[in-house]
Amino acid sequence: MSISNQLHSLRKQLAPDVSLVAVSKTKPLADIEAAYQAGQRVFGENKIQEMAHKWEQLPKDIEWHMIGHIQTNKIKYMAPFVSLVHGVDRIKVLTELQKQAEKNNRVISCLLQVHIATEETKFGFSATEIEAFIREKSFENFKNLQIKGLMGMASFTTDKRQISGEFKGLKKLYDWCCSQGSNFEVLSMGMSGDYPEAIAQGSNMIRVGSLIFGSRN
Numbered sequence: 001m002s003i004s005n006q007l008h009s010l011r012k013q014l015a016p017d018v019s020l021v022a023v024s025k026t027k028p029l030a031d032i033e034a035a036y037q038a039g040q041r042v043f044g045e046n047k048i049q050e051m052a053h054k055w056e057q058l059p060k061d062i063e064w065h066m067i068g069h070i071q072t073n074k075i076k077y078m079a080p081f082v083s084l085v086h087g088v089d090r091i092k093v094l095t096e097l098q099k100q101a102e103k104n105n106r107v108i109s110c111l112l113q114v115h116i117a118t119e120e121t122k123f124g125f126s127a128t129e130i131e132a133f134i135r136e137k138s139f140e141n142f143k144n145l146q147i148k149g150l151m152g153m154a155s156f157t158t159d160k161r162q163i164s165g166e167f168k169g170l171k172k173l174y175d176w177c178c179s180q181g182s183n184f185e186v187l188s189m190g191m192s193g194d195y196p197e198a199i200a201q202g203s204n205m206i207r208v209g210s211l212i213f214g215s216r217n
C-alpha cells in the first residue's frame with residue numbers, strides 16, 4: 001500500500017482525541033512529502049541533526065517531534081524549531097533544553113520519558129523519580145520549558161498482556177501527575193506494533209513509523 005493509503009487507513013482507526021506522530025526517521029524527504037500531501041503535519045525523528053536537515057528542506061508548517069534519546073551537545077541544533085521533545089530522560093537534558101530555549105527566546109514543550117519496559121536498554125526516569133519531580137515542583141526551575149506529559153516505550157515482546165500492563169502503569173502515573181495539578185495533556189505511548197494496546201490503556205499520542213512508511217533497513 002502507498003504511504004497515503006496507509007496513513008488514511010490508520011487515521012480512520014483513531015478517535016479524534018488521539019494524535020498521530022508519523023515517525024520518518026531514516027526515510028527520505030520524498031516519503032515525508034508524500035505523507036504531507038496526504039495531510040500529515042506532525043513528524044517524529046530520533047536523530048537531532050537528521051531532523052534539522054529535514055526541517056531546513058521541507059515546508060515550515062510541519063511540526064517536528066524529537067522522539068529519540070537526546071545528546072545534550074546537539075540540543076542547540078533543534079532549539080530554534082522543535083515543537084515537542086518526547087525523550088527527556090534525565091535532568092541534564094532539561095537543563096540544556098532550558099538554556100537553549102532561553103537563547104532562542106522560545107518556550108519548548110517536552111515530555112518526561114518513563115522507563116516502563118523490563119529491558120535495561122530503554123531510557124527513562126523511574127516512576128519514583130517522576131513523583132518526586134512533581135511533588136517538589138521541580139518544573140518551576142525551567143521557565144522556558146513546558147512539560148506537557150509523559151512518554152513511554154513498552155518491552156519488545158509478543159506478550160500483549162505484558163505490554164498492556166506496562167502501558168496501564170504509565171497511565172496510572174500520568175493520572176496521578178494530573179491529580180497533583182501538573183497540567184499534563186499528552187500521554188505518548190504506542191508504536192506500529194502496539195498502538196492498539198496503548199490506546200486501549202489511554203494513550204492520546206501514538207508514534208508510528210514502519211506501518212506508514214514501510215520497514216527500515
Ligand SMILES: *Cc1c(COP(=O)(O)O)cnc(C)c1O
Nearest residue numbers: 023046067191192207208209210
Ligand atoms: C522508531 C520509533 C518509533 C516508531 O517505531 P515503529 O515500530 O516503526 O512504528 C516510535 N517511538 C520511538 C521512540 C522510536 O524510536
